[in-house]
Amino acid sequence: MTALTRLRLTNFRSHANLDLKLDSRPVCLWGANGAGKTNVLEAISQLGPGRGLRAASLPDMTRHDADTGWTVSATLDDDQKIGVGLDSSGHGHKRSIRLDGAPATASDLADLIRIVWLTPAMDSVFRGGASERRRFFDRQVMAHIPSHGSVASRYEKAMRERNALLERGRVDPAWADAIEGRMAEAGALMASNRARILMTLQAAINARPDGFFPKGDLSLDGTAEQAAIDGASLFDIQDQIAEDLAKGRYRDQAAGRTLSGPHRSDLIVIHRPTGAPAGEASTGQQKALLIGLILASARALSEDGDGPSPLILLDEAAAHLDRDRRSALFDELIEIGGQAWLTGTEEFLFEAFGDRAQRVEIKADADAATA
Ligand SMILES: Nc1ncnc2c1ncn2[C@@H]1O[C@H](COP(=O)(O)OP(=O)(O)O)[C@@H](O)[C@H]1O
Ligand SMILES: [Mg+2]
Incomplete structure (x- = not known):
């Protein structure tokens, strides 16, 4: 299984400096609306191919008033260190990718990390047009x-x-x-x-x-x-x-x-x-x-032996489910075995995980405390 055991963000959206030390269990991010929970999921999504969870441009993700570009660094459970960031030196904006400190490519990253996500913005996908x-x-x-x-x-x-x-x-x-x-x-x-x-x-x-x-x-x-x-x-x-x-x-x-x-x-x-x-x-x-x-x-990725198990990002999924459904969701995530990242405004939403998951409070001032 592939899991993040540390995640550091600098100048990424609302987070000037966020440093989360984790184990390989699922991660439940809880905190008030606007605290920056979705921003954390978006940061993780930058470790995969494409523009990530909000399909934003690279400069849009830079924290307002920051004087350098953003970085997202993660340590994997096998101690490999990966980092992506916005490199605004030179002309234009480039995504820079590093693996254990050395320059790397998107395809190096793809061998180490796979990501799926679900966000409230996708709720209209069946009602919307074909392009969505x-x-x-x-x-x-x-x-x-x-x-x-x-x-x-x-x-x-x-x-x-x-x-x-x-x-x-x-x-x-x-x-x-x-x-x-x-x-x-x-x-x-x-x-x-x-x-x-x-x-x-x-x-x-x-x-x-x-x-x-x-x-x-x-x-x-x-x-x-x-x-x-x-x-x-x-x-x-x-x-x-x-x-x-x-x-x-x-x-x-x-x-x-x-x-x-x-x-x-x-x-x-x-x-x-x-x-x-x-x-x-x-x-x-x-x-x-x-x-x-x-x-x-996620299950298909997890069972396909050719690559790492997926990180599963579920933004605000728990809040719309009743108790039994939440509990069924958590059970299935545990069974699938990829590291899941869930967000919610209240810690109690994640009760049914028991000690099968870790909780992290996200606060608007970018201070996080692990409970
Ligand atoms: N580039 C940026 N620089 C600074 N703050 C930002 C940036 N982009 C978004 N934000 C702030 O992030 C906050 C929303 O964070 P978000 O992760 O969506 O919150 P939630 O915890 O509700 O998921 C808002 O207050 C917004 O102003
Ligand atoms: Mg959110």
Whole structure:
């Protein structure tokens, strides 16, 4: 199991200096609204790929009035030290990554840490538009396949070039072919990553205990993803995307954007107990479904022997559950075995953990005391 045994933040949002010494049990952060609990989870999320839990830019996370960039340093239970930070020396803003004091890469970090999270901002994912669900699902894919984010960026970049080319009017077909070729290559990889993780998640959902957090049946609404699920080769998917793009040039030119491709795919979730689309479920059912999904994602990471067990960040999840559900959630987190980080405004919310978890009070002045 991978756990953080120390976490230090400097100039990270509200925290000028926060130093938490921990053991490998789950961590319950409690404290008043605005104390900086979500900020701590966001800091941990910086140890993974992508922009983290609030999808903020690097400079936005710097504490107001700080004269240097932020850092997040963590010690793992095997004593390795990892650190990420905002390096504002030189031009622009760069994420700096260190491993045991030496410069390291995002992929070094990905070998040591995997993270999943659930925040109140995700509560609307089943009611919102396809783009919100796609982002949510891509985040799960990234937790399992860290390179997914850069594949998606490559696709988006090529798509922006294609849109700009079409906008210019007379289109050089060879030029369009080349750009669409790059979109197709990245898009096929994107779709096959998604298809793979969809199947991984569904298997983990099916293996979860029945109980308070209902199971969902997942599918992807997207031609390329469907082809990948049906077993098409990467080359075939790539050809199909390229062909669709070439055919759609005039249509897309008129629309001013690219109307087909994996950037339009949607995650479909059916609430299994009722058989109804998740979007039609009650708010409470949606939340429970979402918790079940994240637990399944964590379980899949935990059981996949190829990487570290996940850190599971659950922001304000306990407060919306009754006693029995809280207790079921904690039991399942213990069973999954990754280090969970939970937040809540009151310490009693975590009672059912007993001594299976540690509590840390977060105070607005960035002083933390372990109880
Ligand atoms: N860049 C920043 N610099 C200083 N304070 C910040 C920054 N960003 C957010 N905050 C402060 O962090 C606080 C919210 O912290 P948060 O972690 O969301 O609280 P909670 O404990 O309720 O989860 C707010 O008071 C906000 O003003
Ligand atoms: Mg919060």
